[in-house]
Amino acid sequence: MLYPLLRKALFQLSPEKAHQVSMSSLHFLAQLPGGKSFLKQQFQYQGKDLSKKxxxxxxxxxxxxxxxxxxxxEHLDVLSLLGFGFIEIGTVTPKAQAGNPSPRLFRLPSDQALINRMGFNNEGVEAITTRLKKYRSQNQSDLIIGGNIGKNKVTENEDAWKDYCINFKGLEEVVDYFVVNVSSPNxxxxxxxxxxxxxxxxxxxLQLLNKNKKPILLKIAPDLETSALDDIIQLTKEINIDGLVSSNTTLDRTLLNADNQKLAETYGAGGLSGKPLLTKSNDVLSYLHKGLESNTPIIASGGIFTGEDAKEKLDAGANLIQVWTGFVYEGPRMVKNICEYLSSSHH
Ligand SMILES: Cc1cc2nc3c(=O)[nH]c(=O)nc-3n(C[C@H](O)[C@H](O)[C@H](O)COP(=O)(O)O)c2cc1C
Structure with missing residues (x-):
């Protein structure tokens, strides 16, 4: 109930600043006496009926x-208090990189959307692995952690596989599954x-290195032609791809209202996420699910705001769902709201 007010205040800040302020406030709240149990009670779904393998x-x-x-x-402890069943860190690259110059993240509130061209800003695989080791040694939670991996900007595409392998070796001990990200537009x-x-x-x-059989998934763009989707379906039948994440952000600006299309032109390049992506990513999801004949698990991403959106994805064949832009617009009770809806609709 309070979040619309809070959101109004946060939206006065630049999107990246608002992200920092939200995360710092959450850390602050969590370390107050009784803070953790307050957050858990407010935001975690306590039922056991939605657990799944x-x-x-x-x-x-x-x-x-x-x-x-x-x-x-950096925020796994506090984000897990908000009830997420799993969190995907990254995209991680072998070397630290700064990403694109700011501004590189833009809000389009009247479409409940974001445009970003972050460009894989991250601290690099070594620093992130060290932080995760510490987290694992201090926390016994049942939170599942995914490692989303990519290549450095300076790495040529023909050598990209080496970057994915470096990330894999670094993170193998500390993540539960991997996602190969080849679908960022930035x-x-x-x-x-x-x-x-x-x-x-x-x-x-990657599978040659994968002695412990960690699941390795592929994250795809929603802008792929049907023929490219067919190729991916075919490939999952030929080689060992343990699952798909569908989908990343889109380059398609026609999904925005007319005013925002003009505004987006002034923002420049970047991937579009949020409400306008829902239908497009659902179409890709359905197509993949039919082609894969239920043999390959799919994590659905793209435009989820409500329990209804989540159920649509699950009904279209997703095994799990992920939120991002919706979380910015809906606020910290979002996961609980979705879980309550799914539970009451007997998914
Ligand atoms: C600011 C921002 C940064 C993102 N960074 C990454 C990233 O590093 N790696 C990745 O695979 N996806 C990244 N994504 C894509 C999201 O994980 C998600 O797939 C996409 O935004 C669609 O979901 P949504 O409509 O719920 O936001 C990013 C999205 C946003 C908005």
């Missing part, structure tokens, strides 16, 4: 936080790695 892992509920929200794994040329032979190389090299 996917990818061989036990998820307390199917609602996760998408990659890019906690890129450096690293020049990255999306070309969604091509069949490039994927075959990356996945076969």
């Amino acid at each position: 996917v990818l061989g892992l036990h998820f307390p509920n199917p609602v996760g936080l998408g990659a890019g929200f906690d890129k450096n794994a 690293t020049p040329g990255l999306r070309a790695l969604q091509e069949k032979e490039a994927l075959r190389k990356i996945f076969s090299e």
Whole structure:
């Protein structure tokens, strides 16, 4: 009930500043006496009926936080208090990189959307692994942690597989599953790695390293042509891809209202997320689910705000869902709201 007010205040700040302020406030609240139990009681869904086993892992509920929200794994303790069943850290690259110059994140409130061209700003695999080791040693929670991995901007596409392998070796001990991100629009040329032979190389090299059989998923763009989706479906039948994350942000600005299309032009390049992405990402999800014949788990991402949105994804074949932009607009009770809806609709 309070969040619309809080959101109004936060939206006075730049989006990146608002993100920092929200996270610091959450850390502050959590360390007050009784703070953790207050947050848990307010925001965590306590029922056990939504737990499920996917990818061989036990998820307390199917609602996760998408990659890019906690890129450096700095906020897992407080984000888990908000009830997420799983959190995907990253995108992590081998070397630390600053990302694109600011401003690089924009709000489009009348469409409940965001545009970003962050460009994989992150502290690099070593620093992030060290932080995760510390987190693991201090916390016995049932939170599932995914490691979303990418390549450095300076790495040529033909050498990209080496970057994915470096990330894999670094993070293997500290994450529960991996996501190969070849679908961000903000690293020049990255999306070309969604091509069949490039994927075959990356996945076969990763699986050679994967002695402990950690699930390795592929995250795709919603802008792929049907023929490219067919290639990916075919590839999952030929080689070992444990699941898909569908989808990343879109380049399609026609999904915005006319005013925002003009505004978006002034913002420049970037991926669009939030409400306008829902239908488009659902279409891709349905197509993949039908093609895969239920053999490959799918984590659905794109435009989820409400329990109804989440159920639509699950009904279209998703095994798990992830939120990002919706969390900015809906606030900290979002996960609980979705879980309560799913529970009452007997998903
Ligand atoms: C600011 C921002 C940064 C993101 N960074 C990443 C990232 O580093 N890696 C990634 O795979 N996806 C990233 N994403 C994409 C989200 O994980 C998600 O797939 C996408 O935003 C669609 O979901 P949504 O409509 O719920 O936001 C980012 C999204 C936003 C808004």
